[in-house]
Amino acid sequence: DAGVIQSPRHEVTEMGQEVTLRCKPISGHDYLFWYRQTMMRGLELLIYFNNNVPIDDSGMPEDRFSAKMPNASFSTLKIQPSEPRDSAVYFCASSLVRAFDEQYFGPGTRLTVT
Amino acid sequence: QKEVEQNSGPLSVPEGAIASLNCTYSDRGSQSFFWYRQYSGKSPELIMSIYSNGDKEDGRFTAQLNKASQYVSLLIRDSQPSDSATYLCAVILYSSASKIIFGSGTRLSIRP
Numbered sequence: 258d259a260g261v262i263q264s265p266r267h268e269v270t271e272m273g274q275e276v277t278l279r280c281k282p283i284s285g286h287d288y289l290f291w292y293r294q295t296m297m298r299g300l301e302l303l304i305y306f307n308n309n310v311p312i313d314d315s316g317m318p319e320d321r322f323s324a325k326m327p328n329a330s331f332s333t334l335k336i337q338p339s340e341p342r343d344s345a346v347y348f349c350a351s352s353l354v355r356a357f358d359e360q361y362f363g364p365g366t367r368l369t370v371t
Numbered sequence: 372q373k374e375v376e377q378n379s380g381p382l383s384v385p386e387g388a389i390a391s392l393n394c395t396y397s398d399r400g401s402q403s404f405f406w407y408r409q410y411s412g413k414s415p416e417l418i419m420s421i422y423s424n425g426d427k428e429d430g431r432f433t434a435q436l437n438k439a440s441q442y443v444s445l446l447i448r449d450s451q452p453s454d455s456a457t458y459l460c461a462v463i464l465y466s467s468a469s470k471i472i473f474g475s476g477t478r479l480s481i482r483p
Contacts (some may be wrong), residue, residue: 292423299475300473302470313469357463357469358403359420362415366415
């Protein structure tokens with residue numbers, strides 16, 4: 258299996274622009290997670306899905322953030338409008354059966370907002 | 372008080388020695404505990420999970436859980452330079468809304 262796939266790997270954008278991050282989970286995994294990692298705040302869970310349905314989005318920092326999972330093999334995290342404080346590494350992860358157990362992380366997207 | 376606390380390090384250990392990493396958590400309802408390894412510039416990788424009190428061994432790694440004292444530790448025997456990384460402790464609370472909390476990580480350096 259190719260593992261969790263994320264794109265783009267790096268994104269540099271200007272403040273105010275829309276940013277869309279993409280994720281393809283491991284085939285057959287029921288759970289998909291979006292995380293953000295910064296030096297200041299560490300690794301934080303933003304939102305997670307079970308069978309394409311959002312279960313908990315309490316970690317989404319603001320209304321500027323939104324996430325969708327239109328099917329079992331694709332999810333997006335959108336930031337609109339982006340701000341410099343959104344600069345971070347965004348990870349997508351998936352797990353097979355039980356939420357949070359044995360999560361497999363993608364390579365991450367490094368986002369820089371100038 | 373942070374929900375999951377780890378010493379940020381760096382923890383420097385000579386090659387071949389035992390590295391001991393510690394993590395404490397505040398919520399007594401926590402039920403599942405994980406150790407992730409993260410190399411610089413890479414994504415976290417699960418190395419150990421533990422659910423009940425006691426020790427769990429996997430190769431050179433041993434996870435120890437003490438729910439009464441609210442700590443979980445990771446021992447790495449025969450430390451190798453390839454073990455140099457940041458180790459993240461993760462705690463899961465299953466309730467009406469399950470959540471996972473990561474510690475800030477301990478940076479481990481194995482010196483030859």
